[in-house]
Structures are given as C-alpha cells and as structure tokens.
Amino acid sequence: MYMKQIDNITYYNILEIIEIFPSKGETEGSIRKHFEKGLLKGKKIKEDWYATKEDLAEFIGNKEGVNMFFTDPQEIDLNNINLKGKILDIGGGGEGIIGQLKGNSVVSIDLRKSELEEALESGDKESLKIIMDAKDLKFLDNTFDTITAFFSIMYMPKNDYQKIFKEIYRVLKEEGELVIWDLIIPQKRDAKKDLYIILMKVNFNRKKIITGYGTRWDKEQDIDYFIDIADNIGFKIIDQNLKEDYFILRLRKT
Numbered sequence: 001m002y003m004k005q006i007d008n009i010t011y012y013n014i015l016e017i018i019e020i021f022p023s024k025g026e027t028e029g030s031i032r033k034h035f036e037k038g039l040l041k042g043k044k045i046k047e048d049w050y051a052t053k054e055d056l057a058e059f060i061g062n063k064e065g066v067n068m069f070f071t072d073p074q075e076i077d078l079n080n081i082n083l084k085g086k087i088l089d090i091g092g093g094g095e096g097i098i099g100q101l102k103g104n105s106v107v108s109i110d111l112r113k114s115e116l117e118e119a120l121e122s123g124d125k126e127s128l129k130i131i132m133d134a135k136d137l138k139f140l141d142n143t144f145d146t147i148t149a150f151f152s153i154m155y156m157p158k159n160d161y162q163k164i165f166k167e168i169y170r171v172l173k174e175e176g177e178l179v180i181w182d183l184i185i186p187q188k189r190d191a192k193k194d195l196y197i198i199l200m201k202v203n204f205n206r207k208k209i210i211t212g213y214g215t216r217w218d219k220e221q222d223i224d225y226f227i228d229i230a231d232n233i234g235f236k237i238i239d240q241n242l243k244e245d246y247f248i249l250r251l252r253k254t
Contacts, residue, residue, distance in 0.1 A: 179251075198212065
C-alpha cells in the first residue's frame, strides 16, 4: 500500500485509486490529469498525488450524478471459511463470490438475470444459476446443508427480511447453517449522501477480487437487528464477528 497518514487522515496514491475505487475507464494518466485540472481534489507530495476517500466519493459522485459515502477500504479472506454440503447462495449474482469459491456445490439465485450473467462473466462458471425471489424459494423443505448471503440482504427491502429468513429456515436441513456477511448501515448523518458503499478486497482460492457493495442510504441495520429476526424464527447463534463496517453471522437451524 502507498497510502499516507497525514494528521490522522488517510490519503490514497493514484495506483491505489485505480485498484480500490470504482473509477471505470480511468488510467494512471487520466487520474493524474483530473488532479492537475482540479477536478479531483487532493495533495501533491513530492511527485505523487494523493486523495482521501471523501475526495474520491465527491469526484465519482459528480461523474455518476449521485452523492456517495465510502467506508475505508477493507479486506476479507474466505480461504478458511467452512461451508458444508449443498449450498444455496442468496443474491448470488454480481461477482458470484460463493459460486467461485465452492463451484458446483452451489445453487445461486438472484432476482435479476443480468446479475447472474455477470457472475458467469466474473468467473463463476460452475454454480447452478436460477432467477428466483428470496422471499418465495421454489425448493422443498429441508433441501440445503448451508445457505449463504454474501453482502446481498442489504439490497432487499427491509420489510422483506422476516419472510426471507422464514424461507431460508424452511429450506435448510436440520442442523443446517446460514452464513451472512452484510453491511453495518448507521443512521444517515449527511443528508446530501444518497448511497452508502463499502469497498472490499475479497481473497480466496489464490484470487483477489476488488469490488464495492452499496445501497441507498435510506435504512439502518446492524448485527443485532439480524440476530433478533433469527432468534424469533428459531435459529441458534453459532458465531458472530463484528468488523468496523460489516459483520459475519453464522446461524444454525435447530
């Protein structure tokens, strides 16, 4: 990493900006020009340009026509994650992380065909992909050993969470497990920000995927909210891992 800490503020180098932040179509040369023209705010230290995540959020937001809030870039390692048996991945489109990780053991569902097609293009070549609504799963009871939701529930309406958890519980086998990775979304503290986005490096199977997961900043959620829903439905809490901006929660059907 080339980042610098100045007065407890993190600044990112041009190479990091290209690697971490969703600057589509940008190159080292084009980003340098943005700095030089003042389109991208930042600091020039010796011969290198640096910007904060707030500077980058403003720049990308101006390009996209929307105001964004970025968390600090974070990293997650899935190499030692324990996912057993037949797996249902809820919201498995996009990068298709779980499908890439566990291959033909996975059934990936998503409401949008385009998201499943994107997962195929991203490297998820082996999972079975089905267009399906998570709150109306078309599977028999007690079908799956494991169900995963990798930064996907956050995209769903909060009013649907109860139905989704009930359906997940129904199609899990006895002693089957639900593993959730999701955002901690705080109370909106800036009325001008429309989107709340976490920037993430995902490591698994000698791969490194750099991506972002974001949603409209119109709701709040934390791990306790999910635990309450899970407890009411009958799940047992097996493990909970609280990070700065996201959490990992493992539940078991009892």
